[in-house]
Amino acid sequence: MAKEKKLVEAITSMEEDFAQWYTDVVKKAELVDYASVKGCMVIKPAGYAIWENIQKELDRRFKETGVENVYMPLFIPESLLQREKDHVEGFAPEVAWVTHGGLEPLQERLCVRPTSETLFCDFYARDIQSHRDLPKLYNQWCSVVRWEKTTRPFLRSREFLWQEGHTAHATAEEAEERTIQMLNLYADFCEEVLAMPVIRGRKTDKEKFAGAEATYTIEALMHDGKALQSGTSHNFGDGFAKAFGIQYANKENKLEYVHQTSWGMTTRLIGAIIMVHGDDSGLVLPPRIAPTQVMIIPIQQKKAGVLDKAYEMKDMLKGFRVKVDDTDKSPGWKFSEAEMRGIPVRVEIGPKDIEAGHAVIVRRDTREKQIVALDELTQKVEETLDAMQKDMLERARAHRDAHTYEAHDFAEFKDIVENKPGFVKAMWCGDEACENMIKEETGATSRCMPFKQEHLSDTCVCCGKTAKTMVYWGKAY
């Protein structure tokens, strides 16, 4: 019992200190360990298995749209990184530089890729000749490095895992269409699989990607009312194509520049899952992404027949991802551990249950208990997982809606940001000066100009001049 208490006590409550709660969950749910290089992380099996499920599902969705996977080198020569002016300005200050190979200094230093636009462009310039070569719909799964000053597991680390899609198209229209298509794919994935509602919109020029003509984003609201940028999709127009000389012969055999896009999602999503769904007992995993969906926990497992029944139930439930916790820990300890790890459903089975021909199933999010006949087990588990997936999305949506405010003037804006953590919807004139002032005075940044626009007033919340757009603002991770 002392040990069980320790497991539970070790988590700070969310209300008391959300940042500490996050760190505790990440550690106690055994998602990551810190590495000997500051700001890098070891992703442990429980964390990596979530990433594998994210990969599998996203990769399937990508391929359905015609995307093919490739692999580009880890290193970018300095001269290549410098080819596109805005891009190098955005990334050069935060890259890691390789200066020696073996015992020799390199003639030109190489950066460890912070993102691979320049590598894809260099490749496309050689690989694309004709309109028959288009579109190119390539993606890669890899790690990237950005030398961040302050780091937190999953949310901001010096190395992280991601996918980066890079496409090349014959026309500006096709590129724009692909940019939006991938943003919508991301948004659907977040809602359908991660049970995480997102706002779809466009970044302001100040917040867009270095080198992009337009950046689109999905923004999610965490439990503490802070925003998390959860995926971005960029339209580069022909800017990179001109910088790298990527041209194709059109049907009339005239040379034209291609139009490009890129889009990415990262291990940051694991941080989002934690902060959208977690509670004071630990992680709560949406059933569709949970590496283990059902944990069977035998009670009095040394009694004859209990473990056998547990394994038999595992076989019955073979359509799900199921484990039996047959370790020699106490049931109470196992309950806490399964909760900490966010396993959606636990099934308890002991001698009395076996006698009665039933089992107890407990939902992780609501802790609702049901006694179910063994011959209905499969059906009830399926219903419970489905209901939980659905309810988690609705609960997250309700939380987000309850923490989304409207500000009509700057005083109201400041008051909301200071006292009511969440999204603030407010009108904006389109001037970067207002964006800068809002950030300076409140700490909130423009999250996006949502596709679903609302007309809250005629004037900019900051300067009072004519408003152009409604913007979602918020403090962000």
Add this chain to the structure above:
Amino acid sequence: MAKEKKLVEAITSMEEDFAQWYTDVVKKAELVDYASVKGCMVIKPAGYAIWENIQKELDRRFKETGVENVYMPLFIPESLLQREKDHVEGFAPEVAWVTHGGLEPLQERLCVRPTSETLFCDFYARDIQSHRDLPKLYNQWCSVVRWEKTTRPFLRSREFLWQEGHTAHATAEEAEERTIQMLNLYADFCEEVLAMPVIRGRKTDKEKFAGAEATYTIEALMHDGKALQSGTSHNFGDGFAKAFGIQYANKENKLEYVHQTSWGMTTRLIGAIIMVHGDDSGLVLPPRIAPTQVMIIPIQQKKAGVLDKAYEMKDMLKGFRVKVDDTDKSPGWKFSEAEMRGIPVRVEIGPKDIEAGHAVIVRRDTREKQIVALDELTQKVEETLDAMQKDMLERARAHRDAHTYEAHDFAEFKDIVENKPGFVKAMWCGDEACENMIKEETGATSRCMPFKQEHLSDTCVCCGKTAKTMVYWGKAY
């Protein structure tokens, strides 16, 4: 027709210049492109899809033995790399060094992982406390960097993709058992999936991994008679555990050192597939690993009904990985292209075939043509793929056996190495001096001491002293 000729003409014949043939296939089958960093490669969709299939199948086999995936950082601090003496001596001369993060010089330089033993050990030292924490059966899929002087796509490159398994066990016996288990898993995979027969054996001390107590290997013979080390599995004993202080409390609560293993396979396997199975028309892919198993090629596709029939056949063959080549190239060009890419079966369908209710299927390896009734198509394709997979293994085995020789004295040994490319079996006294002399005088290295020993004579092929072991020797990639 000029274009078709060009595609075929561009490949050097294997007999004429095997190295050039290899380079041509790699390029013409669109597996890789060269990158702007010397010695690194861009893996294109056709190459990466082979790697994805290798990953999927190996990963499934790993997980069946209880292995879990994790992710370790890309960087190793210099002090960590230096912790195990043999290991650092083996790797330090060929690592890439990061010396700057952003605009600042680093306090300690970091190497880009050439392999991750030191990272896993550093982690295990924190993560393992009790016998209950054992075994640890971890694996990661990632890229590694080794600053090689001479490079060739897939075979030797400065960056390559691989998996590296790292396990920790309570006893020496368990570690040895796991080392052999993974070697056998690798060998079975090569034979069953890649249709590539391998010799299973142990490396001599001279050839073993830096820091290992024993290295086991699988060695395959390429078409040109050179050997390729295709996978290795290392038993570290408790050497790393002592260097990194990885101890666990046993059941009597006494501290003991763990015993460790590591094992890896790489994108080199793609090079092996090319060099074992390829021919003068390009790549020949074993059906089980081929990203596209069947290419349907419509003849006179502009005639009414032809393309529809082709798509209908694709649906009929949905149990396989099938594509329809509906581009506007000529059928002859499509045939050459499908051959170059090694697609196991092509199906030809034209107006006359439709009228007759049949199709033509052509096997890539033998070019055997069959006319098959449409209602038997699925069955015939399945039979053809199965037969091809089996025959490819047998053909490769026959080739290897026909190029495996026995040498009973040094003159015979030299003669074989000089005149008959292949494996040489010969007895060895166990002295490294003989190994060195053989390498100096013939260019052949010891490939392995095979598990299946044969007694060829009583004396070492080099020095004439008492022989201990039979060794496979050969020139190697």
